[in-house]
Structures are given as structure tokens and as C-alpha cells.
Amino acid sequence: MAAGLKTVILLSFVLAVGFLLIILSCALWQNWLPLLVALTFVLAPVPNALFSHCGSDDISSSYESSAPVDLGRFITATFVVTGFALPIVLAHSNIIDSRACAMSIAGGGLVYTTIMAYSAAFSQEESEYD
């Protein structure tokens, strides 16, 4: 229980740092376009989470993943690459500063890592009680 509590506190701290980086990358240059990165990375795990409940039959759950699960993974990968590519593209055409680009990428990576680590750390406990 204590380890879980420590994990939650650590993950929330990392999440706050990630959002801080993204918001700083917007506010320091008065250009709020990098905020889209936060939106992208927050939305990235949503298709996986939605579609993962579609294809789990009793028969073919372990070996074969169905088409909706694949679609969710495809959209998730698209979102993640979009989150990394968007600041690079914006910085390439001088819309945002290159330092803002680096900060928003780092912040977005932290946010996504936090979400992934949270779901990985607490998924076993849920499946135990199912």
C-alpha cells in the first residue's frame, strides 16, 4: 500500500512537471500553439483504452487481436508520432521557438510516460479483482 502511494505521488509529480514544461513553452514566448502537444499526448492513450474492450473474446483473447484493437493501436501510434512531430514542424517553419519545441516535446513525453506508467503499474491489481 505504501509503495502504491509512493508511486502515485511520484507519478503525479512527474505529470505536473510535464504540464509545467508545456505551459512554460507556451507562456515564455506568448505563443500558445504548443498547448496542442499536451492535448495530443493526453488523447493518445484514449483509442487504445476504448478499443481494448471491443475484441476480448473468451476464445481468441490471448493469441489473436481483433480488428478494433488493431485500429486502436494504429490511432494511438498516430497520435504519439503527431505529438512529437507537431512541435518539430512548427519550429521548422519558425512559428514557435526551437527551445519551446524542445520543452514541449520533453513535457509531452513526460505526460505520456506518466500515463503509460500509471496504467502499467495499476493494471495487474485491476485484473486480480476482476
Add this chain to the structure above:
Amino acid sequence: MSLPRVNYDPRRVCVNPFPEITLGRHRRTVGVYLAGALFALANWTFLDAAILSAHAKAPYGAPPDAEPPVHVTFVDWIPGICSLLGYLVINLIDKDRIKGDEGFGDARAVWRARLFLFIGFAFMAGGLAGSVTVLVLKYVLNGYPEQFKYYGYANVSQSVALMLSAVVLWIAETTSSEYEYNLTL
């Protein structure tokens, strides 16, 4: 030097086996993720060129208020749209219909599925050929500086990455079905 061979296979040819990438049953997952990543990368490569063109300045030697000589116009979008259409068509086909020997019975369904597959691949190949055409006719032959030829290169790499994405997705889906086939046999 007599190391015990951990997994000795009598059919093997070389002493040192080739590095065999067996991702096991995660192969499909990795393939689908990779295909999605390539898909996004392809589209962002082209969108990068389009955004760069919209915010383009004049080339370095020119006076600062001069117009850039060329922009990304609708002509540049056409190969990408063709590739995307082909991508959709290829992935909307039921993969079991293509093989035809699974006992679906309806020979016309197999024929139609192969026709649609052909149309899809023709769209993708047309997109690739169109992007090369745009690169050559619009950018290379007019002799624009390297800063503007990048639009054409981005167009070509979008088509190539879309084709790679389709191939990876296809491989990921068909290897899974072969694995299942081996299980049921």
C-alpha cells in the same frame, strides 16, 4: 570452445545462426504500432512542407520583401490524396478473401476482392509516381534552390512512407493469421 548449444536445430546451415527477430505473438502489436507511426510520419512530412511553404520567406540572396518563387499548391496535394485513397482501399479488404482457397465458395467474391486490391495498389503506385512527377516537373526542371526542392522531396517521402506503412500493416496482419493456422492444424 565447446559451448553447449542451447537450441540446436539439425536443419541449420551456418554455425552462427542468423539473428532471428522473433517477436512472437507481439509481432502483430509491434507491426500495427509501427504502421501507425509510419502513417503519421508520412503525413507530417508533407504537412511540414505545406506549413513551411505557407510561412516561406524569399531565398537567402534575394531582397527581404521578395515573394518566394514557388508555393505548395493543390497539385502537390494530389499524390498524397491518391496514396491515402489506396491505403484505405487496401486496408478495407478482408485478407481471407484474397487467398480464395479457404472455402468461402463464392468465386466472384474472390475475384472482386482481388480487383479492389489491384485498384488500391494502383492508387498507391500512382501516388508515388505522381509525387516523383511533381518533384521533377515542378521543382527540379525549373531549377529552384534547394530550399524549395525540399517540398518535392517531402512529397516523395510521404508516398514512400505510406507504402511502407501499408506493407508493414499487411505483414503484421498476415503473419498473425499464419500463426493461428499453425495452431489449428
